[in-house]
Amino acid sequence: GAVVSQHPSRVICKSGTSVKIECRSLDFQATTMFWYRQFPKQSLMLMATSNEGSKATYEQGVEKDKFLINHASLTLSTLTVTSAHPEDSSFYICSASIPGNQPQHFGDGTRLSIL
Amino acid sequence: DAKTTQPNSMESNEEEPVHLPCNHSTISGTDYIHWYRQLPSQGPEYVIHGLTSNVNNRMASLAIAEDRKSSTLILHRATLRDAAVYYCILRDRQGGSEKLVFGKGTKLTVNP
Numbered sequence: 001g002a003v004v005s006q007h008p009s010r011v012i013c014k015s016g017t018s019v020k021i022e023c024r025s026l027d028f029q030a031t032t033m034f035w036y037r038q039f040p041k042q043s044l045m046l047m048a049t050s051n052e053g054s055k056a057t058y059e060q061g062v063e064k065d066k067f068l069i070n071h072a073s074l075t076l077s078t079l080t081v082t083s084a085h086p087e088d089s090s091f092y093i094c095s096a097s098i099p100g101n102q103p104q105h106f107g108d109g110t111r112l113s114i115l
Numbered sequence: 116d117a118k119t120t121q122p123n124s125m126e127s128n129e130e131e132p133v134h135l136p137c138n139h140s141t142i143s144g145t146d147y148i149h150w151y152r153q154l155p156s157q158g159p160e161y162v163i164h165g166l167t168s169n170v171n172n173r174m175a176s177l178a179i180a181e182d183r184k185s186s187t188l189i190l191h192r193a194t195l196r197d198a199a200v201y202y203c204i205l206r207d208r209q210g211g212s213e214k215l216v217f218g219k220g221t222k223l224t225v226n227p
Contacts, residue, residue, distance in 0.1 A: 004158075006158070032213065034214060034215070036217075043202075043217045043218060043219050043220060044153075044159065044217040045217075046214055046215070046216060046217075049214055091156075093158045093159070094158075095158070095159075095215075097213060099213075101147055101164075101206070101213075103149070103161035103164065104151075104159075104161065104213075104215060105161070106158030106159045106160065107158050108157055108158050109156070109157065109158045111156075
């Protein structure tokens, strides 16, 4: 079945560092990918919709200059957390789907810890 | 976004059937009902989806009420690996978007 690969699985870094997370669709082309954030014991919160070849669409309250999204190809979207601070520590998850009423396929997530 | 209501938690015994309910009284005519589950420290996993008719796949069955205001995910024989948070989601198709909006879901505990 369709697989989405997310890398890295875990990042620990110092405050002020920028961190890039990659999301790849391995066996299908994804014109749209989604980025979520999940805090402990909470549900997934959609951050933004990543559109291949165009600007991402951010959900209300998500800073686009803080969370940079690039979707330069049909198989790769990246999320960069710029100048990360401890409050950005979270579980970041991406997903992608084939257009039409198809299921979304999720990556295994990236656990980001900012010291 | 049309919303869903699920119990916060449920408990089951291994090898017994599990019925996970979901209420979605504000569902629109073109909303599909999707179910995903999330195991600890993993991304969500697709389980099943449907529109009006009941659906079966290798993982589960989905029973949809005739008025579509509720649905039930059925795991026919729960295993310890089925312990997860189960999310019932109405697929948001407004403006062509296919984004998923997650609620709190139901945490399923499976006892050996």
